[in-house]
Amino acid sequence: MEYKPHEYQAFSTDFILNHRSAGLFLECGLGKSxxxxxxxxxxxxxxxxISKVxxxxxxxxADSTWQDEIKKxxxxxxxxxxxxxxxxxxxxxxxxKKADIYTINRENVPWLVDFYKNDWPFDMVIIDELSSFKSPSAKRFRALKKVRHKIKRIVGLTGTPAPNGLLDIWSQIYxxxxxxxxxxxxTGYRSRYFHPQKYINGGIPTDYVLNDDAEExxxxxxxxxCISMKALEYLKMPECILNKVEVELSEKEMELYRQLERDLLLPFEDSDVDAANAAVLTNKLLQMASGAVYDEFGDVKQIHDKKIDALEDLIEAANGKPVLVYYGFKHDRxxxxxRFDVGEIxxxxxxxxxxxxxMxxxxxxxxxxxxxxxxxxxxxTIIWFSLTWSLELYQQANARLWRQGQNHTVVIHHIIAKExxxxxxxRALEDKNISQKALIEAVKARVKGGF
Incomplete structure (x- = not known):
């Protein structure tokens, strides 16, 4: 196929050519690859x-997308x-093997760095989904940091550079x-631009928030x-309709939910569901909201079928059209x-x-x-059977259908258990999106040719 780039695509390619270090914060569907x-x-x-990428x-x-783009x-x-x-x-x-481009999954970056030791051969590195390097303590970040000085050119691609706030941006920019x-x-970045909201265990700072003037x-x-572009401004994107489908648990089901929330323990006749800390409790409550929960032995305790029933209604309303259902836990799946004749991707x-x-x-x-x-x-049609805390996963998962090349209105349903x-x-997804949008707006590229 002949490549006839949109003006924003030509602009972005030139940006890479003119910057040895380039961060492209491009939304899904803009053709990052x-x-x-x-x-x-x-x-x-x-x-x-350059000679080796x-x-x-x-x-x-790494297995298919980059190769498919080259063939395309x-x-x-x-x-x-x-x-x-x-x-x-x-x-x-x-x-x-003799090649121009070598693709590797991010989990094997530490292995790759160790494999070459002091003989790093790649003069250009492209990180597809730069935000997956947001943790400065992760092995993949620490490994790539060791060889950063040997890389002549580096490009970071992502649509969600700050999925959980601007603390995430430091390691990516590094x-x-x-x-x-x-x-x-x-730590220096954090102390310059953030301050702790509270202290725990005798004075350990936690819950960092931005200083008043730090964001700008x-x-x-x-x-x-860094440049950023939003798909809606540069592509003729299909309409996207967001819909919340609320289900209401019975009084008995809500009492079980509240008991676990209150006591961090939900006893059953043959086992218990317990939550050792707030993180575990959050996970258990999400499970219960979806209809089942794992006990101390990893067995599934059924709580309700409200979301299953709502899913059935949504599938019926689709009138035979395919639906993509996102689940959070194996017992959801x-x-x-x-209940249904389904396929898996x-x-x-x-x-x-x-x-x-x-399918x-x-x-x-x-x-x-x-x-x-x-x-x-x-x-x-997308149906979120259970939700995710991760803005990055949420946006990227939705963008599998709501993207360039989609010829129909995209409908995204969220099944939500009330209270x-x-x-x-x-609400957390919406709040994080505010921070995300602020970052995108701040480094947005202004080029002609937006639709």
Missing amino acids: VIALTAVWLLLYDYFE LVIAPLRV WGHLKNLKISKVLGSKKERAAALY LLDGGERLGRAF KIYSKISDI DRVKK NTSEDIARWNSGK QIALCHPASTGHGLNLQNGGC TIDERVM
Whole structure:
């Protein structure tokens, strides 16, 4: 296929060419992969500035998406790709193949750095979903940090740079500029721009929030190497309708829910459901809101079928149109499969079946379909059976259907149990989106040609 870039795509490719460190905060559907690959092609065979490119991505994206993009566009057809995936032996063999681009899943970055030790060969690195490096304590970040000084060019691609607030941005920007803009240490960044809301265990600071003037300062610091664009401004996106479907638990079911919330313990005849801390309690309450919960032995305790019934109504209302159902827990999946004839999206074959219209009801976990997968050809209805706290997963999962190439109005249903943690999760997603939008707005690229 001939590549005829939109003006924003040409602008973004030029931005990469003109910046050795570039953060592209582009929403889903704007064509991040072809933008980056076009820059790679030019840097390899026009500018002769680089010789070996590493792409770090989620596993399935590393396995298929980048290769598919190369096959799709005529100007990229001569780029050679080697997938550094599989067993250690298979990964090592892939590294010895002659190629222009090597793709690897992010979990194997520490292995790759150790494999080469002091002989790091990649002069350009592209991080597909830069936000997956948001934790400064993660092994993948620490490993890549060791070799950052050996990388001549680096590009970070993401649509959600600050999924949980601006504390997340430090490690991502560090990988781009080596600490030049936001400092070389996370603790220093935190102390300069944030302050703790409270202290625990005799004076340990926690719950950091931004200082009054910090947000603008952070945006100003990174704006020269980061650009952002929103899909709605640059693409003819399909209409998207968000719908909340509320279900109400019975008085008995709510009493069980409140008992666990109050006592951190819910006794049954043969076992208990207990929550050792607030994080565990949150997880257990989400389970109960969805209809079942794991006990101390990992067995499932059934609480209610309200969401299953609501799901049945939504499927019936779809009138035979395919629906994509996101679940949070294995018992959610199992209960849905028990009630309905469903398929699951786990493999490339499953994706092909969905996109060819051979799955009427598709089940998947948002973490497994969150990044880089194109599912818009298979349907236009999403149902969130249970919600996620992660703004990043939420937005990326929705963007599997609501993206460029979707020819129908996308409807996204959220099944919410009233007076439960579901309502707080929905509010949290909305609150995080405010912070996310602020970052995107602050580094937004203004180019002509927006639709």
